Amino acid sequence: xxxxxxxxxxxxxxxxxxxxxxxxxxxxxxxxxxxxxxxxxxxxxxxxxxxxxxxxxxxxxxxxxxxxxxxxxxxxxxxxxxxxxxxxxxxxxxxxxxxxxxxxxxxxxxxxxxxxxxxxxxxxxxxxxxxxxxxxxxxxxxxxxxxxxxxxxxxxxxxxxxxxxxxxxxxxxx
Amino acid sequence: xxxxxxxxxxxxxxxxxxxxxxxxxxxxxxxxxxxxxxxxxxxxxxxxxxxxxxxxxxxxxxxxxxxxxxxxxxxxxxxxxxxxxxxxxxxxxxxxxxxxxxxxxxxxxxxxxxxxxxxxxxxxxxxxxxxxxxxxxxxxxxxxxxxxxxxxxxxxxxxxxxxxxxxxxxxxxxxxxxxxxxxxxxxxxxxxxxxxxxxxxxxxxxxxxxxxxxxxxxxxxxxxxxxxxxxxxxxxxxxxxxxxxxxxxxxxxxxxxxxxxxxxxxxxxxxxxxxxxxxxxxxxxxxxxxxxxxxxxxxxxxxxxxxxxxxxxxxxxxxxxxxxxxxxxxxxxxxxxxxxxxxxxxxxx
Numbered sequence: 243x244x245x246x247x248x249x250x251x252x253x254x255x256x257x258x259x260x261x262x263x264x265x266x267x268x269x270x271x272x273x274x275x276x277x278x279x280x281x282x283x284x285x286x287x288x289x290x291x292x293x294x295x296x297x298x299x300x301x302x303x304x305x306x307x308x309x310x311x312x313x314x315x316x317x318x319x320x321x322x323x324x325x326x327x328x329x330x331x332x333x334x335x336x337x338x339x340x341x342x343x344x345x346x347x348x349x350x351x352x353x354x355x356x357x358x359x360x361x362x363x364x365x366x367x368x369x370x371x372x373x374x375x376x377x378x379x380x381x382x383x384x385x386x387x388x389x390x391x392x393x394x395x396x397x398x399x400x401x402x403x404x405x406x407x408x409x410x411x412x413x414x415x416x
Numbered sequence: 417x418x419x420x421x422x423x424x425x426x427x428x429x430x431x432x433x434x435x436x437x438x439x440x441x442x443x444x445x446x447x448x449x450x451x452x453x454x455x456x457x458x459x460x461x462x463x464x465x466x467x468x469x470x471x472x473x474x475x476x477x478x479x480x481x482x483x484x485x486x487x488x489x490x491x492x493x494x495x496x497x498x499x500x501x502x503x504x505x506x507x508x509x510x511x512x513x514x515x516x517x518x519x520x521x522x523x524x525x526x527x528x529x530x531x532x533x534x535x536x537x538x539x540x541x542x543x544x545x546x547x548x549x550x551x552x553x554x555x556x557x558x559x560x561x562x563x564x565x566x567x568x569x570x571x572x573x574x575x576x577x578x579x580x581x582x583x584x585x586x587x588x589x590x591x592x593x594x595x596x597x598x599x600x601x602x603x604x605x606x607x608x609x610x611x612x613x614x615x616x617x618x619x620x621x622x623x624x625x626x627x628x629x630x631x632x633x634x635x636x637x638x639x640x641x642x643x644x645x646x647x648x649x650x651x652x653x654x655x656x657x658x659x660x661x662x663x664x665x666x667x668x669x670x671x672x673x674x675x676x677x678x679x680x681x682x683x684x685x686x687x688x689x690x691x692x693x694x695x696x697x698x699x700x701x702x703x704x705x706x707x708x709x710x711x712x713x714x715x716x717x718x719x720x721x722x723x724x725x726x727x728x729x730x731x732x733x734x735x736x737x738x739x740x741x742x743x744x745x746x747x748x749x750x751x752x753x754x755x756x757x758x759x760x761x762x763x764x765x
Contacts, residue, residue, distance in 0.1 A: 330430035380717035382698040
């Protein structure tokens with residue numbers, strides 16, 4: 243009887259129908275366009291290729307009304323683009339400098355990762371800000387009336403220099 | 417010292433949509449021979465908690481902080497070799513879908529024998545005999561001949577029995593069952609649960625049972641922990657939780673259990689759905705769905721406190737009744753307003 247631990251299941255063996263193929267024969271002739279594009283596209287062009295935008299459903303909100311935020315990242319180029327990020331969280335938003343509406347430090351590891359786009363791809367994300375800012379582990383405070391700047395950016399130290407930041411303003415009014 | 421101690425466990429998944437904090441600072445412990453349930457809706461973090469115990473999380477998930485101690489050992493600090501020794505041997509897992517857990521191209525007996533050979537220095541014949549013995553214990557008829565059959569030749573219930581036999585093959589101290597009966601019909605479910613109960617008693621194995629079926633939990637578990645949006649919102653001995661639920665979410669779950677003889681046209685449900693863990697509500701995570709929510713619930717996250725004293729329990733006793741609701745720290749103006757009615761048949765309303 244065949245034993246599971248004798249299967250050498252990672253090896254290719256055409257005589258053994260139970261052994262899975264390590265690679266698909268057909269894939270040998272396909273091109274990894276993302277890797278190719280990443281290898282040949284100059285870094286500056288990659289940065290310029292991604293358009294970041296942030297929108298809200300209204301410009302003026304009554305106090306306490308949730309603010310619906312739309313964040314969009316669009317690849318302007320007809321080929322794939324991959325950007326390096328400073329953390330595994332590819333992008334972030336903030337309200338008046340409070341990242342994700344929080345004054346606390348966020349426990350996101352400090353290790354590089356990537357944010358990939360297919361050709362001409364748009365990635366859309368939504369957040370809802372209930373007009374409250376986190377000020378402690380277990381405490382939030384409502385914000386006062388006034389102007390607020392909402393910001394979204396790709397998580398890179400040089401995001402502003404590379405044009406990978408977008409901002410918009412809203413007003414909270416009685 | 418408890419067999420399993422989980423302390424302030426935080427698990428995050430990094431997705432393009434943002435960081436999903438699937439488990440957010442949960443702490444609990446399981447003693448030897450004890451059966452403890454984790455209940456909650458889909459997406460509450462129950463399965464992620466189970467996978468974390470065996471460090472089976474895959475990218476993009478990772479344990480960010482916290483401690484998992486098994487029999488006094490730090491599971492998060494174990495080497496790969498030590499971890500392989502722990503898995504299956506001391507902590508075993510029964511997954512939700514037995515057809516996915518079994519390898520379709522090996523016989524069921526061989527798969528059980530492999531688990532035994534992986535952890536113990538036994539001959540092939542001994543492993544085979546023990547596998548057949550285990551198949552008999554999980555009530556597979558004619559075990560010796562069915563040893564050589566493939567998973568597709570077994571029904572769903574029998575496949576799950578095989579998975580349980582495999583999990584028990586090395587007599588683990590802790591069995592983690594992640595919704596073991598979800599893929600099965602109710603009659604088979606009852607048989608599997610009875611089997612788990614008998615085997616746990618026979619092997620003195622502790623069980624961590626994950627379920628969203630409160631009926632299953634009531635029949636099997638000593639204690640229950642209710643999870644919501646990555647946090648434990650209530651924990652209590654099973655009977656106490658069922659007859660005296662303290663958290664509005666638990667009350668909602670109880671009210672939504674169908675009962676025989678119930679003359680209501682519609683079952684009550686908890687309005688809304690589990691929040692997106694990328695963008696959780698401020699304050700108490702349950703407040704958007706809670707009928708008793710007040711301003712305090714939107715601005716402050718409640719701690720898990722003793723429901724009698726309102727004091728946060730740093731090292732709670734296993735039978736303490738804890739709930740994470742502002743009601744028990746006197747921060748609600750109007751308070752909770754529900755009544756638990758125990759009918760003659762033992763049902764709740």
